[in-house]
Amino acid sequence: MAKLTPKDIDSKIAAGLDESGDWIKVGMSTCGMAAGAGEVFSTLQQEAKKRNLEVRIKKCGCQGMCYAEPLVEVHCAGLPDVVYGRVDKETAIKILEKHISAKTLVNDNIYEVRTRRQA
Amino acid sequence: METDRKIILLADTEQSQQDKLRDFYTSFANQIKDKGLEDAVSLVRASDIGIYGKGFAVKILPRGIVYTGVKESDIGAIIDASVKGQGTVERLLFSEEPKQIRIVLRNCGVIDPESIDEYIACRGYGALKKILSGMNPAGVIEEMKKSGLRGRGGAGYPTWMKWKFTRESQGDRKYVICNADEGDPGAYMDRSVLEGDPHSVIEGLIIAGYAIGAGMGYMYIRAEYPLAVERVKKAIGQAYECGLLGKNILGTDFSFDIDIRLGAGAFVCGEETALIASIEGKRGTPRPRPPYPSVSGLWCKPTAINNVETLANVPYIIMEGGDKFALIGTEKSKGTKVFALTGKVRNSGLVEVPMGITLREIVFDIGGGMLGDKPIKAVQTGGPSGGVIPVDQLDTPVDYENLQKLGSIMGSGGMIVMDESDCIVDIAKFYLGFCVEESCGKCAPCRIGGYQMLNLLNGIAEGSGSLEDLDKLRRVALAMQRASLCALGQTAANPVMSTLRYFEQEYREHIVNRKCRSHKCRSLMTYSIIQDKCKRCRVCVINCPVNAIEGDREKGFFIDVSKCVKCGKCFEVCKFQAIAKE
Numbered sequence: 001m002a003k004l005t006p007k008d009i010d011s012k013i014a015a016g017l018d019e020s021g022d023w024i025k026v027g028m029s030t031c032g033m034a035a036g037a038g039e040v041f042s043t044l045q046q047e048a049k050k051r052n053l054e055v056r057i058k059k060c061g062c063q064g065m066c067y068a069e070p071l072v073e074v075h076c077a078g079l080p081d082v083v084y085g086r087v088d089k090e091t092a093i094k095i096l097e098k099h100i101s102a103k104t105l106v107n108d109n110i111y112e113v114r115t116r117r118q119a
Numbered sequence: 120m121e122t123d124r125k126i127i128l129l130a131d132t133e134q135s136q137q138d139k140l141r142d143f144y145t146s147f148a149n150q151i152k153d154k155g156l157e158d159a160v161s162l163v164r165a166s167d168i169g170i171y172g173k174g175f176a177v178k179i180l181p182r183g184i185v186y187t188g189v190k191e192s193d194i195g196a197i198i199d200a201s202v203k204g205q206g207t208v209e210r211l212l213f214s215e216e217p218k219q220i221r222i223v224l225r226n227c228g229v230i231d232p233e234s235i236d237e238y239i240a241c242r243g244y245g246a247l248k249k250i251l252s253g254m255n256p257a258g259v260i261e262e263m264k265k266s267g268l269r270g271r272g273g274a275g276y277p278t279w280m281k282w283k284f285t286r287e288s289q290g291d292r293k294y295v296i297c298n299a300d301e302g303d304p305g306a307y308m309d310r311s312v313l314e315g316d317p318h319s320v321i322e323g324l325i326i327a328g329y330a331i332g333a334g335m336g337y338m339y340i341r342a343e344y345p346l347a348v349e350r351v352k353k354a355i356g357q358a359y360e361c362g363l364l365g366k367n368i369l370g371t372d373f374s375f376d377i378d379i380r381l382g383a384g385a386f387v388c389g390e391e392t393a394l395i396a397s398i399e400g401k402r403g404t405p406r407p408r409p410p411y412p413s414v415s416g417l418w419c420k421p422t423a424i425n426n427v428e429t430l431a432n433v434p435y436i437i438m439e440g441g442d443k444f445a446l447i448g449t450e451k452s453k454g455t456k457v458f459a460l461t462g463k464v465r466n467s468g469l470v471e472v473p474m475g476i477t478l479r480e481i482v483f484d485i486g487g488g489m490l491g492d493k494p495i496k497a498v499q500t501g502g503p504s505g506g507v508i509p510v511d512q513l514d515t516p517v518d519y520e521n522l523q524k525l526g527s528i529m530g531s532g533g534m535i536v537m538d539e540s541d542c543i544v545d546i547a548k549f550y551l552g553f554c555v556e557e558s559c560g561k562c563a564p565c566r567i568g569g570y571q572m573l574n575l576l577n578g579i580a581e582g583s584g585s586l587e588d589l590d591k592l593r594r595v596a597l598a599m600q601r602a603s604l605c606a607l608g609q610t611a612a613n614p615v616m617s618t619l620r621y622f623e624q625e626y627r628e629h630i631v632n633r634k635c636r637s638h639k640c641r642s643l644m645t646y647s648i649i650q651d652k653c654k655r656c657r658v659c660v661i662n663c664p665v666n667a668i669e670g671d672r673e674k675g676f677f678i679d680v681s682k683c684v685k686c687g688k689c690f691e692v693c694k695f696q697a698i699a700k701e
């Protein structure tokens with residue numbers, strides 16, 4: 001990566017975080033990993049590929065809700081951002097099939113719903 | 120693509136069975152169907168919506184209306200008002216300001232910790248750019264002074280003063296060190312920050328280096344945090360590649376390097392002088408202060424040592440201004456504090472709260488209350504250097520001064536919630552045992568005093584204590600506080616002292632009545648078989664490791680107290696609750 005100039009930093013800050021498109025974030029800190037986030041992450045990657053879904057699977061740090069790890073945050077156009085907790089392989093697949101493909105929320109694993117992106 | 124469908128979330132905010140929520144869900148779904156709204160609405164069961172102890176909650180999106188304490192009879196009214204119409208049902212409406220403020224954890228869980236681009240996109244390294252393009256070191260320290268930030272490692276020393284003294288000290292070289300040797304039992308705030316947002320700590324360290332005139336910084340991380348070490352290593356590499364570390368940062372004259380040093384897991388190395396000795400390659404033992412590290416630290420050069428959380432606050436303060444930071448918190452304790460909430464609480468995890476919030480709010484409003492709704496007994500803060508705060512002090516606002524008044528400390532941020540099943544003597548024994556094990560042995564008060572206190576506590580827990588022991592404990596504790604070389608020894612007696620202060624009665628019960636009301640102290644327990652409940656199945660007889668259960672199916676079975684080792688196996692295996700534990 002090239003050395004940055006002060007201007008580069010300004011423009012990168014102005015551009016902000018790229019949150020376009022549909023994405024899924026998996027909490028991959030020690031608390032998440034211990035609860036099985038690694039498996040959830042690879043399941044999401046494989047199953048999304050299998051289903052040809054246009055969704056970015058990303059990693060992130062600890063959100064603080066360690067009791068509900070592994071945590072998976074889902075951003076999907078037309079729906080509020082949802083944080084699913086205690087996600088296992090089956091729930092991960094449900095998230096892809098229901099939340100991303102069918103645009104309906106998955107029962108019983110929702111731990112937080114964020115409305116900020118909804119106008 | 121914005122759908123017009125309303126989303127209705129249903130959640131049970133009590134800790135009751137999920138089946139009840141399913142019934143509630145079914146009747147809600149039926150009423151929606153009856154009113155012909157099933158295509159306009161999607162109904163979802165949520166596990167948690169951040170509200171606790173308020174019955175059934177209903178949240179309607181996209182408007183974000185929240186109702187609590189909803190009964191089945193209210194469903195119709197809610198559907199008419201807020202699903203069909205644009206109104207609300209006033210009497211059930213719930214609104215509350217969020218209790219958490221995220222400054223230190225601003226990026227944790229938001230960005231990919233392994234991507235410097237995402238960090239910069241969230242205004243990262245903007246603070247570094249800001250100081251390098253127009254703030255002199257004195258200006259940076261002035262901004263820190265305005266913020267009122269105090270060290271988050273435990274003692275709460277004002278960060279700006281530490282920086283100012285180090286800046287003013289004479290020395291051809293100066294150093295900054297990030298203390299990431301987090302070792303309190305039950306505390307993991309620093310680990311989460313390093314794993315979730317390593318660049319914010321690195322940026323804070325570079326700014327500290329600029330402010331005090333250092334050219335070199337060390338991150339002292341404990342080796343038990345492999346993932347944190349890996350991510351920090353990666354982040355430092357990225358920062359070098361981008362020219363944010365190394366020579367002539369962002370094209371200016373300022374040069375700064377960072378290296379990682381791993382701690383081998385000694386608790387005492389979190390003490391600053393021991394930490395310095397450890398980096399120098401010596402045995403990690405503290406030395407007397409003064410001279411303070413700000414005068415003579417690493418390799419006898421002026422050194423500023425800051426905790427991970429302190430440094431993570433720095434970029435925010437520089438970007439947003441010290442005045443804005445100082446709006447949060449109390450008069451003497453500014454900003455937020457991250458706590459690792461653990462123990463018998465429903466939602467254990469990390470919370471970041473403004474200073475001045477009460478313990479009750481943390482445990483009940485954020486933590487969701489006690490596990491299994493058992494009554495709360497106490498909250499332990501500050502780890503092995505802290506104390507136990509009893510239930511009647513739960514409404515005290517949390518800041519450095521108040522916690523100290525209560526005989527505890529802020530510490531690094533461990534917060535362990537206890538219920539009636541926790542024995543106070545056992546807890547004191549645990550923390551003191553930790554300090555005895557971790558004592559480096561250099562000074563006598565800590566080495567000998569801790570050991571003697573632990574012996575006394577063991578005696579009390581085994582039923583061989585006397586009432587004089589309580590006075591002896593107090594005397595030894597005082598000697599340790601006064602005469603120990605470093606904070607480890609000076610504070611090691613805190614858990615014992617604070618429990619003696621608030622729970623002396625429980626100590627006395629152990630000594631006088633030889634009873635442990637929480638059934639934790641094994642030596643004070645007796646097991647017996649309740650003949651009325653016993654079905655004479657012999658499961659306990661088979662499982663007893665010392666053959667202490669005698670008798671036969673005709674006469675019944677009895678536990679021979681002289682043989683019993685109180686392992687509790689019979690209690691565990693009995694299917695008829697026929698074993699009594701007293």
